[in-house]
Amino acid sequence: MNNQLPLDAFDAPLIELWHASESDKGEIFTKNQIVHFMIAASGIPHAITARKTRILEPSCGQGEFLIHLAKILCDELKKTSDKLSLTELGQKIVGYEISDSNLRVAREKLKKVLSDHFSENDSNYLVESWLRHEDFLLAECEGQFSHVIGNPPYIRVENIPKPILSLYRQKFPTMSDRADIYIGFFEKGLQSLAPGGKLSFICTDRWIKNQYGRKLRALIDSGRFNVDYYLDLFGKDPFHRKVLTYPAITQISRNQKSRTLVVQSDSACPIELFNTIETKTKPKSDLINAREDIGNGESPWLLGNSSETAVVQRLERQFPSLEEAGCKIFIGAATGNNKVFVVDEDVDIEFDRKVPLVTAKDIRTGAIVEGGQFLINTYDEDGVVDLDDYPKLKKYLTKHKDALSSRHVAKTQPQRWYKTIDRVYPERAKREKLLIPDIKSNLTVIHENGRLHPNNSLYYICSDTWDLRALQAVLLAGIGRLFIETYSTKVANGFLRFQSQHLRRICIPHWENLHASVRDELIKAGETNNHTLAVSVVKDLYNITDSESELIGI
Numbered sequence: 088m089n090n091q092l093p094l095d096a097f098d099a100p101l102i103e104l105w106h107a108s109e110s111d112k113g114e115i116f117t118k119n120q121i122v123h124f125m126i127a128a129s130g131i132p133h134a135i136t137a138r139k140t141r142i143l144e145p146s147c148g149q150g151e152f153l154i155h156l157a158k159i160l161c162d163e164l165k166k167t168s169d170k171l172s173l174t175e176l177g178q179k180i181v182g183y184e185i186s187d188s189n190l191r192v193a194r195e196k197l198k199k200v201l202s203d204h205f206s207e208n209d210s211n212y213l214v215e216s217w218l219r220h221e222d223f224l225l226a227e228c229e230g231q232f233s234h235v236i237g238n239p240p241y242i243r244v245e246n247i248p249k250p251i252l253s254l255y256r257q258k259f260p261t262m263s264d265r266a267d268i269y270i271g272f273f274e275k276g277l278q279s280l281a282p283g284g285k286l287s288f289i290c291t292d293r294w295i296k297n298q299y300g301r302k303l304r305a306l307i308d309s310g311r312f313n314v315d316y317y318l319d320l321f322g323k324d325p326f327h328r329k330v331l332t333y334p335a336i337t338q339i340s341r342n343q344k345s346r347t348l349v350v351q352s353d354s355a356c357p358i359e360l361f362n363t364i365e366t367k368t369k370p371k372s373d374l375i376n377a378r379e380d381i382g383n384g385e386s387p388w389l390l391g392n393s394s395e396t397a398v399v400q401r402l403e404r405q406f407p408s409l410e411e412a413g414c415k416i417f418i419g420a421a422t423g424n425n426k427v428f429v430v431d432e433d434v435d436i437e438f439d440r441k442v443p444l445v446t447a448k449d450i451r452t453g454a455i456v457e458g459g460q461f462l463i464n465t466y467d468e469d470g471v472v473d474l475d476d477y478p479k480l481k482k483y484l485t486k487h488k489d490a491l492s493s494r495h496v497a498k499t500q501p502q503r504w505y506k507t508i509d510r511v512y513p514e515r516a517k518r519e520k521l522l523i524p525d526i527k528s529n530l531t532v533i534h535e536n537g538r539l540h541p542n543n544s545l546y547y548i549c550s551d552t553w554d555l556r557a558l559q560a561v562l563l564a565g566i567g568r569l570f571i572e573t574y575s576t577k578v579a580n581g582f583l584r585f586q587s588q589h590l591r592r593i594c595i596p597h598w599e600n601l602h603a604s605v606r607d608e609l610i611k612a613g614e615t616n617n618h619t620l621a622v623s624v625v626k627d628l629y630n631i632t633d634s635e636s637e638l639i640g641i
């Protein structure tokens with residue numbers, strides 16, 4: 088990866104910066120079946136020859152969407168008596184792409200398809216008018232579009248050349264936090280819509296729930312747009328290459344907010360979907376649910392079963408969040424090089440620089456199996472330590488100076504090349520805590536007495552109010568899973584991410600409001616790992632009715 092661009096990079100044509108960067112450009116091509124589905128559901132086939140129809144493909148790759156559009160155009164032109172001029176046809180479709188090799192492929196394939204209806208000269212004219220070798224986010228787009236359709240690139244912030252990222256952020260307010268490039272594609276795509284126009288993207292589902300998607304969610308919920316349909320492709324392979332996150336198709340129109348059709352499977356009929364959206368009628372298929380409650384400012388979208396969502400919303404109204412109830416959520420320390428900073432007891436460095444460590448591996452069995460490892464602490468109360476005060480530590484770290492200096496954190500502060508990314512807090516190791524691994528198929532909550540410091544793939548909860556054994560019982564009785572499943576998107580193999588932003592959503596009663604007998608029972612359930620007891624106490628505690636219990640599986 089090469090994001091270290093020269094200082095004069097701002098002077099270079101911006102597309103050259105992309106070419107100079109060796110990072111992945113998010114090239115994941117869409118399978119035909121999905122392209123056909125999205126185009127049919129957006130109503131393009133019957134609208135394509137209308138004069139006001141203009142279609143934008145913001146990241147056209149090797150032409151997956153454009154080729155299908157060109158075929159439809161040729162077929163429909165044969166049927167219509169209303170002759171469109173070549174100039175009008177040349178303005179009908181616009182496709183952007185930063186990779187010239189992808190564009191070359193798209194150009195050749197398009198010419199071949201167009202030759203079915205147009206002369207060689209006219210095909211060449213159309214292809215040259217349609218394709219733009221430009222960065223879509225920085226290009227000047229002329230006019231508005233009735234349809235924006237495609238599969239935007241998925242490029243993480245650290246892989247976007249810095250000068251370009253800062254321009255994107257100036258232009259697109261939704262690209263906040265650690266927003267991926269596709270967030271900007273949504274914003275610019277929505278801005279490009281004519282009134283009534285439709286944007287249809289296939290893309291990872293992360294943004295509908297996570298922190299960096301919040302401004303985009305707020306934009307969509309601003310009253311100017313409606314989410315027409317959302318199709319979760321969990322467990323499907325819609326691309327030619329395997330991806331680690333789960334994709335979804337979202338169609339958003341520039342219409343007043345009304346309802347969203349949540350589609351359960353891509354085996355739903357796209358034409359029926361289009362008709363149900365247009366006629367605002369009741370969906371005929373069981374695979375399509377009409378929902379009025381999608382979108383609430385910046386809040387995550389809750390697209391699961393609507394009755395399950397209603398239970399979560401009731402609990403949120405009646406109970407405070409974990410933090411409001413006096414629990415704190417922390418993330419274990421990231422070092423930037425565990426091979427160097429995680430050591431065995433016999434490594435010869437000053438005793439007070441070694442903090443006993445617990446890792447996700449140590450709790451894999453569901454209990455703590457200590458690996459006898461230690462985390463090197465490069466901090467004290469005043470900040471990063473001076474290595475001259477710790478000669479043994481200095482000798483050890485200096486042996487690894489090259490590796491440690493190449494970390495991002497060391498480059499930003501070269502004189503502190505030996506510090507870990509996160510501060511290590513020995514006093515937190517000494518606190519009783521609940522440990523939760525970052526990614527798992529099931530929520531795991533392990534009690535730790537107060538000796539070990541968690542490392543980076545572990546979250547941990549400490550509390551001055553709640554008894555942690557009792558809290559462990561509440562979380563494991565199903566309350567933790569209910570909130571996490573509602574707010575977290577799934578990652579590879581259907582695993583959930585137990586990130587702090589999701590853990591913070593969990594609601595629990597105030598400890599001081601619990602009757603002494605309830606407290607005792609919860610503590611007992613936690614200490615003895617008695618799931619049945621925990622579930623029965625938790626049902627009473629949250630007033631969970633039998634029908635709610637059936638819905639949420641508690």
Ligand SMILES: C[S@@+](CC[C@H](N)C(=O)[O-])C[C@H]1O[C@@H](n2cnc3c(N)ncnc32)[C@H](O)[C@@H]1O
Pocket residue numbers: 112113114115116117145146147148149150151152183184185186189221222223224237238239240241
């Ligand atoms: C996910 S692929 C999708 C390609 C095609 N639309 C499809 O569905 O198969 C995204 C494409 O966007 C291109 N790309 C990346 N950044 C871009 C940018 N800033 N402007 C235009 N295209 C970009 C990549 O080169 C890649 O071909």
